Each structure stands twice: as structure tokens, then as C-alpha cells.
Amino acid sequence: MELQNVRVDRPAPGRARLTGEVRYDDPAFPAESYWFDVPERYADDLSATGNPWLVCLAPLAATCGEPLRIGLPVDRLLARNVVELLRIWSVWYPSLESVPLELEKSDPPPEVETGRTGAFFSGGVDSFFTVLRHRKGDAGGLSADDLILVRGFDFPLEHAEAFVRHRERMSRAAEELGMELVDVSTNLRETRLREASWADLWHGSALGSVGLALERRYSLLILASTSSYGELEPYGSHPMTDVLFSTQSTRMLHDGACATRLDKMEYLAGSSLALEYLHVCFREISDLNCGRCRKCSLTMLGLALCGAGDRWRTFPAGGPDLERVARILFTTKGQKRGVRRLRALAVRRGRRDIVRAIDRALRRSALVGAAVGALDGAGRVRDLSTLSRRIRRSLVSRMVR
Amino acid sequence: MELIGTRTTPSPLGPDRLRLVGEVAYDDRPGEREDYWFDVAAEHASSLSKTGNPWLACLLPLAATLGETLRIPMPVDRLLLRNARELPCIWKSWYPELYLVEVIAEAEPERRAGGSRAGSFFTGGVDSFFTALRSTEAGAIPTDDLITVGGFDIPLDNLAAFERRRARLGAVAAELGKTLVDVVTNLRQTRLEKTGWGRLFHGGALASVGLALEGRYRRLLIASTHTYGRLVPLGSHPFTDPLFSTTRTEVLHDGAAYDRFGKLEYLSRHAVALRNLHVCFRAGSDHNCGSCEKCLRTMTALELLGCLSSAESFPVKRLDVGRVARAYLRHPGLEAYYRPIRAGAVARGRRDVVRAVDRAVRRSRAIRRLMAIPDWLMQRRGLWRAARPIRRVLLAGEFV
Numbered sequence: 001m002e003l004q005n006v007r008v009d010r011p012a013p014g015r016a017r018l019t020g021e022v023r024y025d026d027p028a029f030p031a032e033s034y035w036f037d038v039p040e041r042y043a044d045d046l047s048a049t050g051n052p053w054l055v056c057l058a059p060l061a062a063t064c065g066e067p068l069r070i071g072l073p074v075d076r077l078l079a080r081n082v083v084e085l086l087r088i089w090s091v092w093y094p095s096l097e098s099v100p101l102e103l104e105k106s107d108p109p110p111e112v113e114t115g116r117t118g119a120f121f122s123g124g125v126d127s128f129f130t131v132l133r134h135r136k137g138d139a140g141g142l143s144a145d146d147l148i149l150v151r152g153f154d155f156p157l158e159h160a161e162a163f164v165r166h167r168e169r170m171s172r173a174a175e176e177l178g179m180e181l182v183d184v185s186t187n188l189r190e191t192r193l194r195e196a197s198w199a200d201l202w203h204g205s206a207l208g209s210v211g212l213a214l215e216r217r218y219s220l221l222i223l224a225s226t227s228s229y230g231e232l233e234p235y236g237s238h239p240m241t242d243v244l245f246s247t248q249s250t251r252m253l254h255d256g257a258c259a260t261r262l263d264k265m266e267y268l269a270g271s272s273l274a275l276e277y278l279h280v281c282f283r284e285i286s287d288l289n290c291g292r293c294r295k296c297s298l299t300m301l302g303l304a305l306c307g308a309g310d311r312w313r314t315f316p317a318g319g320p321d322l323e324r325v326a327r328i329l330f331t332t333k334g335q336k337r338g339v340r341r342l343r344a345l346a347v348r349r350g351r352r353d354i355v356r357a358i359d360r361a362l363r364r365s366a367l368v369g370a371a372v373g374a375l376d377g378a379g380r381v382r383d384l385s386t387l388s389r390r391i392r393r394s395l396v397s398r399m400v401r
Numbered sequence: 402m403e404l405i406g407t408r409t410t411p412s413p414l415g416p417d418r419l420r421l422v423g424e425v426a427y428d429d430r431p432g433e434r435e436d437y438w439f440d441v442a443a444e445h446a447s448s449l450s451k452t453g454n455p456w457l458a459c460l461l462p463l464a465a466t467l468g469e470t471l472r473i474p475m476p477v478d479r480l481l482l483r484n485a486r487e488l489p490c491i492w493k494s495w496y497p498e499l500y501l502v503e504v505i506a507e508a509e510p511e512r513r514a515g516g517s518r519a520g521s522f523f524t525g526g527v528d529s530f531f532t533a534l535r536s537t538e539a540g541a542i543p544t545d546d547l548i549t550v551g552g553f554d555i556p557l558d559n560l561a562a563f564e565r566r567r568a569r570l571g572a573v574a575a576e577l578g579k580t581l582v583d584v585v586t587n588l589r590q591t592r593l594e595k596t597g598w599g600r601l602f603h604g605g606a607l608a609s610v611g612l613a614l615e616g617r618y619r620r621l622l623i624a625s626t627h628t629y630g631r632l633v634p635l636g637s638h639p640f641t642d643p644l645f646s647t648t649r650t651e652v653l654h655d656g657a658a659y660d661r662f663g664k665l666e667y668l669s670r671h672a673v674a675l676r677n678l679h680v681c682f683r684a685g686s687d688h689n690c691g692s693c694e695k696c697l698r699t700m701t702a703l704e705l706l707g708c709l710s711s712a713e714s715f716p717v718k719r720l721d722v723g724r725v726a727r728a729y730l731r732h733p734g735l736e737a738y739y740r741p742i743r744a745g746a747v748a749r750g751r752r753d754v755v756r757a758v759d760r761a762v763r764r765s766r767a768i769r770r771l772m773a774i775p776d777w778l779m780q781r782r783g784l785w786r787a788a789r790p791i792r793r794v795l796l797a798g799e800f801v
Contacts, residue, residue, distance in 0.1 A: 080542050084629075087658035091630040105540045134483070137508075142483050220480075220648075229487075229640075230494035239487075240639050251651070255483075258490035 001025060001061055002069040003053045008046055016043035018213055020053050024192070025066045032192060036213035037185040045217035050074040050103065055245050056209035058082050059202035060193050062089055062096040073106035075247035085244045089201065092234035096201075108249045118182065118214070119144035119222040119255075120207050122154055123170050123279035125299065126224035129264035130255045132271055134222070135177060142253075144222060147174045150210055151185040153203070154282045166279065166287035173277040184210050197236070204237030208245030208252055215250045225257035231337060232257070262302055262341045269306035276313045291316040294328050294401050298339065301325060301354065305345045322353055326360040329368060329399035336362070368395055402427045402464055403472040404456045405434065409449060412440050414560075414585060419443050421613055423456050427592070428469045435592060439613040440551075440585040448516065448617035453477040453506050457485055458645050459609035461504070462602035462636075463593050465489045468500035477506040478647035488644050492601065495634035499601075515649025516615065520582065521622035522607050523547035524554055525570055525679035527699065528624035531664040532655045534671055536622070537577055542653075544622060547574045550610050551585035553603070554682040560585070566679065566687040573677050582617075584610050597636070604637035608645030608652050618650050625657035631737050632657075662702050662741035669706040676713045691716040694728045697800055698738060701725050701754060705745045725757040729799035730765035764799075771795055 006020040019035040034056065038046065050072035061068040079101065086098040119134075121127045134142045149170050155163040167183055174181040188206050189198065196202050204223065211221035223242050232238065242254035256264065268274040283293040290296055300320040303312055309319045330336045339358055346354040372395065375388040405424040412418035422438045437459065441449065453475035464471040465488075477485075485504045493499045521536060521544045523529045536544040549570050551563040567583050574581035588606050589598065596602050604623060611621035623642045626635060642654035656664065668674040680699045681689040689696050696715065703709040704720040730736060739758050746754035772795060775788035 076540070076542060079540070084658055088629045091628075103540075142479055228494075229491045243643050246651075251646075251648075253480075258487050 001057065001064070001066045003050065003057065003071060004031075006053070006072060008043065010040070011037060014040050016040045016046060018046045018052075022057065022191075024064070026064065029192060033187075034191055035187055036210060038214065039183065042182065042214060042217065045214045047213050047215045048072070049106070049215070051078055051215055051247055051250075052209040052212035054078060054082055054101075054103065055205050055212055056188055056193070056202075058085060058101075059089070059196045059205055061099045061101075062086055063196040063201070064192075065097045065099060067100040067102060069102040070104070072104070074103045075249070076105045076107055078245070078247045079103050079105050081244035081246060085205075085241055088241055088244075093201070108247070116145045116218050117142060117220040117222065118146040118148045118211060118218045120211070120224065121147035121149055121170065121174075121181075123149075123166070123173065123277055125261060125264050125268060125278070125280060126226060126256060128271075128274045128278060129259065129267055130222060130224040131177065131179075132274060133256075133267065135179075142220065142222065142255075144179055146180045146182045146217075147177070148211065148214075148221075149181055149183045150207070151183060152187060152189055153206065155285060157185065157187060157190060159285045162285055162287050169277055169279070169287060173273065176273055182214070184213065186210060186213075199236055200234065201236050204235075204242045204254075205245060207237070208242065211252065212245070212247070212250060215247065218250050220251050220253060221245075222253045222255050225254055225259075227257065227334065228260045228263075229257045231260075231334065233334070260341060261338055262345065265299065265302035266306045269303055269308035272311065275303075275308055275311050278312065278314050289315050292321075292324060292400070294335075297321070297325050297328060297400060298342065301342055302345075305342065305349055305351065305354070322357040324400050325354070325357040327364065327398065327400045328361045329396065329401050330362060330365040331369065336365075364399065368399060371395055402460065402467065402469045404453065404460065404474065407456070407475070409446070414440055417443050419446050419449070421449050421455075425460065425591075427467070429467060436587070437591055437593075438587050439610060441614065442583070445582070445614055445617065448614045450613050450615045451475075452509065452615070454481055454615055454647055454650075455609040455612035457481060457504060457506065458605050458612055459588055459593065459602075461485055461488060461502075462492070462596045462605050464502045464504075465492050465499045466596040466601070468502060470503045470505060473504065473506040475506070476509040477504075478649070479508040480646060480648045482506060482508050484644040484646065488605075488641060491640055491644075496601070515619055515647075516617040517619050518545040518617050519620040519622065520544060520546035520548045520611060520614075520618050521655070522611070522624065523549050523570060523574075523581075525549075525566065525573065525677055527661055527664050527668065527678065527680060528626060528656060530668055530674045530678060531659065532622055532624040533577065533579070534668065534674065535656070542620070542622070544579060544620075546580045546582045546617075547577075548582045548584060548611065548621075550607070551583065552587055552589055553598075553606065555687065557585070557587060557590060562687040569677055569679075569687070573673055576673050582614070584613065586610060586613075599636055600634070601636050604635075604642045604654075605645060607637065608642065611652070612645070612647070612650060615647065615650050621650060621652045622655045623652060625654055625659075627657065627737075628660045629657045631660075633734065660741050661738055662745055665699070665702045666706055669703065669708045672711070675703075675708055675711050678712060678714050689715050692724065692800055694730065694735070694800055697725050697728045698742065701758070702742050702745070705742065705749055705751060705754065720754075722753045722757040724800055725754070726760040727764065727799050728761045729768060729796060729801045730762065731769070731801065733766075733769070735765075736762055768795055768799065 001024045004021045011017045017035050017037045023031045050070035089096045090098050119131050151163045171181045239254040239257050245252040280299045281289040281296045284290050300315050304319050343358045375392045378388040403426050407423045410420050412420040420438050420440045422436050425435050453473035489501045521532050555563045571581045607623050639654040645652045681696045683693040703712050710718045743758045775791040778784045778788040
């Protein structure tokens with residue numbers, strides 16, 4: 001695949017857009033435009049190099065097995081790093097290939113030293129934790145100047161109104177933090193990149209490419225961790241891979257893996273700002289937390305156990321609904337590990353009602369998991385496939401996901 | 402524990418050298434002080450660190466081992482200070498007996514201009530030769546300096562061997578168009594050694610050496626030990642090495658995409674490597690003994706690559722496969738080094754080598770099981786004396 005015709009134009013009043021055309025070697029796929037769209041006042045900060053393009057296209061090249069040609073100069077360190085990245089991915093996911101990169105390597109002029117620090121910010125637990133702990137000086141004082149909010153990742157592009165409302169809230173949060181909110185829109189998730197797994201492979205590189213699209217502005221970009229060091233598994237954002245999106249002028253940092261999600265909630269429970277603006281739920285693509293899905297229920301549970309149950313502003317009042325908690329479906333090892341931590345905290349707090357609800361949810365999840373496994377097996381038999389699908393759907397629909 | 406203060410003094414190693422000394426006090430041993438030092442050529446005086454950065458890098462593993470808060474009364478880079486919170490978390494996830502410790506230091510308020518050079522740590526071994534040579538390729542990250550350290554693999558009591566190695570590596574550096582920077586340090590003669598060199602602190606130790614000259618470096622490369630496909634907790638690791646970076650000096654872990662056989666394949670195309678490769682530290686010396694497990698393993702790979710006869714730094718020009726069959730792999734992790742060698746032997750139709758490798762692996766597994774007996778005796782009061790002769794008998798005829 002090849003990047004061609006990179007340009008900056010003005011798609012709408014007040015916005016500037018960095019666009020690149022990508023042509024695929026496989027003729028079955030027509031060329032596509034990939035773009036990053038920023039407020040016009042940041043137009044001068046937009047990248048003129050191949051760096052953001054290399055970072056966003058590398059996972060697709062590895063997935064499709066196509067060599068990647070970038071016609072713009074690419075930072076020498078980044079070029080080296082992406083070779084390492086492709087190797088790591090091919091170790092994690094043997095179906096991926098370490099594809100050839102055809103790059104024109106370059107070094108930045110020595111005077112380039114922007115000095116600004118940007119932190120990716122969705123308003124969720126991970127990014128709030130990272131931003132707050134640095135602002136308070138709890139972790140070396142890497143306080144962010146900008147909070148980078150992305151439309152097109154958790155918020156699909158077609159949900160413009162919900163995003164505008166979300167942006168308004170996050171702007172207020174940024175203002176209270178004394179930081180600038182930089183909102184970037186991108187169509188990466190509407191391109192052929194969808195063929196690659198967002199969660200497992202490329203959400204770190206997607207954020208990296210957004211940051212590098214504004215590389216003239218940043219010397220440091222902070223990406224909030226998902227998992228803690230003790231529970232790392234191959235994933236799209238990982239402390240070993242995220243740092244490899246660094247160039248010689250812009251360093252990428254994976255931050256917060258020293259804390260579990262529960263540690264982070266415990267930290268946020270002490271922040272009225274976080275409780276005012278926390279947004280974890282993308283189930284209904286709304287700027288509000290639904291309060292009913294697995295993520296909302298577990299976050300409410302965690303915050304309630306940390307003593308913030310009566311102070312949150314973005315979840316329904318009255319605490320978590322334990323009947324719903326008892327019906328949460330836990331499917332992955334990570335989910336089960338997380339809820340066992342909540343259970344241990346509930347034991348320490350003497351909340352036997354919560355312990356019982358979690359135990360019921362874990363038991364039900366185990367039963368549903370076993371049943372789904374058996375039904376999937378039955379589904380491979382021709383005459384049983386429709387029936388097994390129906391039963392599967394019915395079983396799973398009773399659970400909270 | 403606390404860094405009481407630092408000073409620069411003349412070096413007892415020679416009139417043209419300087420020593421950066423830090424005095425450390427421990428909470429668990431009130432009144433006891435220990436000097437940690439980095440000894441460099443006087444020409445690098447202006448590059449010597451004036452911050453707490455190198456001290457944080459070398460003392461953090463010890464603080465995490467002792468469970469003592471680390472106090473550094475000097476400014477520390479704000480990125481390194483942040484990283485100092487991450488590192489103990491990683492170490493604790495690997496070794497639960499370690500502690501999550503706090504670092505008390507003042508963050509450097511301003512970004513100062515830093516060094517502009519790139520240095521890669523260099524022992525003349527497979528990993529560091531690979532990293533050094535790759536940096537000379539078109540398009541690669543170029544390095545200016547090769548940094549060799551006295552007091553790590555060659556101990557301080559054998560500085561004559563270090564001198565000889567320095568002379569040889571100086572010639573290598575000149576041939577590669579780079580500068581050899583030698584640093585001598587006593588880190589492994591301090592309490593740090595108790596934390597476990599391979600297990601916990603050799604990445605931090607290398608980084609601290611580089612940061613002792615932080616005025617010189619924008620980038621430091623640490624050659625990888627393991628591959629991405631076989632990462633295990635280790636003192637130098639792609640997770641942890643980059644966390645010794647400061648805002649001005651970036652530490653990179655380099656080469657983990659290649660296994661040791663792949664690195665040797667690359668080195669086999671470079672005469673400078675074949676003339677100077679030094680992999681053996683069994684005797685703490687500057688030459689390859691040719692008869693230890695590591696030498697035999699490296700020689701086997703070179704034989705398969707068709708260049709053992711031209712590898713001048715090895716005393717043996719023909720591989721004795723009988724010796725390979727009696728190489729003792731002292732821990733199971735070493736088997737991973739033999740897998741690519743075996744695959745290379747299969748690909749080249751060298752059934753004698755395949756058989757020898759298989760035999761070495763089988764024998765080593767059996768001996769390791771029996772080694773449980775002397776290991777158990779070693780733990781028992783009054784019985785430990787019996788362990789040594791048993792070990793000797795078990796390893797008789799093996800190449801360790």
C-alpha cells in the first residue's frame with residue numbers, strides 16, 4: 001500500500017484537515033482517504049511528515065501483508081521503532097506479517113523543541129487518573145498542557161450531536177484543570193483499518209497517529225494505560241508498544257500501568273472534578289453514562305466501594321443496582337480479574353450484599369460461558385445451527401453486558 | 402536510603418581520569434555509609450552529571466529490594482521521576498517480594514540543553530556487537546560512541562584484563578568510525594550486588610553509567626538479551642530499559658527482534674566482529690576460553706554459519722561436537738538459545754550437531770534434577786559441606 005497526495009485543506013469553517021490518499025496493492029480495494037481534522041487554530045501544528053501515516057497504516061499493512069510505501073520523510077527513530085513494532089505484533093499474533101517498509105528516513109532539525117505535553121483524554125477512568133495524578137504532581141510533574149479528545153474512536157463520526165455535548169463537558173473539565181482541550185476528528189475507524197482488530201492491535205497506534213498528526217505542537221504525548229503491569233497481555237495499547245510511536249522530537253508515553261482500574265477509581269473517588277465529569281460508557285453512544293451496562297455498573301460499584309457513591313454527578317443517583325450486578329456477564333480473564341478485586345474490596349468493607357451479587361454474577365457467567373461453548377459446538381452441526389443461535393442469543397440477552 | 406551528597410575527585414586509576422562519587426546511607430544500617438562511583442577520562446569532565454538522575458537509576462533497584470524510601474537531595478528529571486514510580490511496579494509484578502517504594506526528590510524545573518551524541522553499551526559480545534554494527538547501516542539510528550564498562554562483566558580486581566579489552570575495543574571503535582568511551586564503576590561491589598545483577602539491576606546499572614555522562618548523550622542504546630518472543634523478567638528488558646530515560650537522554654532497548662543465532666548470522670558477515678567477538682566471562686578475563694558452555698554454544702553457531710575457522714578470537718578452529726554434547730545448561734532458560742542452533746543444524750544437514758545439541762539438552766535436564774540434592778544440602782546447617790563434592794561429581798566431564 002502507498003500513501004499519496006497528502007494535503008491540508010479546509011473542510012468546514014473553522015476546521016483544518018490533514019488528508020492522505022492510500023492506494024492498496026490489492027486491486028479489489030479502491031483507494032481511500034484517511035484524514036485528521038482539527039480546529040483551524042492548530043493548522044500550523046499539522047504534520048508535514050510521513051510520521052502519523054506510518055503509525056496509522058502499519059497495523060493495516062501487517063494485517064493485509066502488503067509492503068508500506070510512504071512518500072514523505074519519516075523520522076529515523078520512528079522508522080526503527082515501527083520495525084520493532086511489527087516484530088512484536090508478529091510474535092503476539094503469528095498471522096500478522098513483518099512487512100517491508102519503504103521509507104525516506106530523516107532527522108528533525110535540531111531547533112525543533114515544542115515543549116508542549118498532550119494527554120489523550122476521553123473523560124474515562126484511565127485518562128482522568130493519568131491527567132489528575134500528573135497535575136497534582138503525584139508522579140513527577142508531567143502535567144499536560146492539552147487534553148486531546150478524539151471523535152471517530154469511541155464516538156463514531158455519525159454521532160455528531162452526542163460528541164458536541166461530550167466535548168462541551170470535557171471543555172469545562174479542561175478549563176477547571178487549567179488545560180486546553182484539543183478536539184481531533186478522524187475517519188480511521190471508517191477505513192479499511194477496520195479489517196484489523198481495534199482492541200487487540202491498533203487502538204494505541206490510532207492514538208499515536210492522532211498525536212503525531214499534531215507533531216509540531218508536542219514534545220510529549222501521554223497515553224493512559226488500560227491494564228496494569230501485573231496483568232499485561234498482547235493488546236492494541238501496551239507499555240512495550242506505545243513507546244515505539246515516539247519520534248526524535250515527540251515522545252510517546254504509556255502511563256498509569258502501575259495502577260489497576262480499581263486503584264484508579266480509588267484515586268478518582270477523592271476528586272470532585274472527576275466525579276463531576278467522569279464518562280465511561282459508549283454503549284448508547286451518548287455523552288451520558290447509561291448506568292445499566294457492565295462498564296457503568298462496575299464503575300459505579302467501584303466508586304461506591306471507595307466512598308464516592310453519593311457524590312458522583314454523571315451516574316444515576318442511588319448507587320449501583322445489585323440486581324443488575326448479579327446479572328453481569330464476565331467473559332474475559334481480565335473482566336474476571338477486575339471483578340474479583342472489587343469483590344475483595346467489598347469483603348474488606350463488609351458489604352456482603354455486593355459480595356453476594358458478584359458471586360452470583362460469576363456463577364451465572366460460568367454457566368452461560370459453558371452453555372455458549374456447547375451451543376457453539378452444536379451450531380457447527382447443520383440442522384442445529386439456527387436453534388443453537390436462538391438459544392445462545394436468548395441466554396446472553398438475559399445478562400448485562 | 403539516602404544519597405547524602407556527590408563530589409568529583411581525582412581518580413586513583415590515573416592522572417587523566419576523574420571520579421564522580423556519591424555517598425549513600427541506608428535506613429536499615431544507621432551510621433553506615435557507602436561510596437558509589439563512576440570513573441571516567443578527564444576529557445569527559447564537562448559531561449559529568451550534576452543531577453540526581455544517574456543516582457536514581459542505580460539506587461532504585463536497591464531501594465525496591467530493601468523496601469526503603471529513596472531520598473535524593475538533587476534535582477531529578479521530571480520524566481525519570483515519573484518513571485521511577487513505574488519501575489518498582491513492574492519489578493513487583495515480576496518479583497512479589499520486592500517493595501513499591503517512594504522516591505523523594507525535587508523535579509528539575511527547567512528543560513536544560515542536553516547532549517547530542519548517541520552511545521551504545523559495548524562489551525564486544527554478540528548482543529552489543531550486533532547493536533553497534535547495525536547502527537553503521539544506512540538509515541539506522543547512528544551511534545557516535547561505544548561505551549565499555551569496567552566493573553561489570555570484568556570485575557574491578559581484574560582491571561588488567563579490562564585494560565586489554567579496552568585496547569581491543571578501542572581498535573574496533575576506530576574501525577567502525579566511533580569513539581570508545583570507557584567508564585569504570587564499583588556498582589557491583591556495593592550493596593546493589595545483593596539485588597541480583599541479571600535478575601534486577603543490570604539495565605539500571607548500564608543506564609546509570611550513561612546518565613553519569615548525561616551531558617554528552619541524547620540517546621543510549623542497551624543491547625537486548627532476549628527476543629520479543631521469549632521475554633522473561635530480567636534486569637534489562639524492553640519494558641524497563643526505556644523507563645531509565647530522561648527528557649534529554651533517551652534509553653532504547655535494541656535488538657529484541659533477533660535471536661542470538663540471528664545476531665550471529667549478521668555478525669558472521671563482518672570480519673571486525675569475527676576478529677574481536679568476546680562472549681566468555683567465566684574467568685572474568687578478556688579472552689574466550691573456548692570450553693565453557695557459552696563459548697561452545699557460540700562456536701557451534703559460528704561453525705554452522707561457516708565462519709568458526711575465521712573467528713580469530715576463539716582459541717579453537719574446529720568444533721568438537723563431543724564437547725557440545727557435554728555442555729551443561731545450568732538453567733532451563735538456556736535451552737531457548739539452543740533451539741535456533743538446532744534448527745540451523747537441521748537446515749544445513751549437520752546431523753552430528755543436532756545429535757550433540759539434543760544430547761546436551763537431555764543430559765543437562767537429568768543433571769539439573771540431581772542438582773536438587775546438593776541444592777537442598779546447601780540449605781541445611783552442618784550439611785552444606787557435603788554439597789560441593791556432590792556437585793563436583795555431577796558436573797565431572799561437563800562443560801559448564
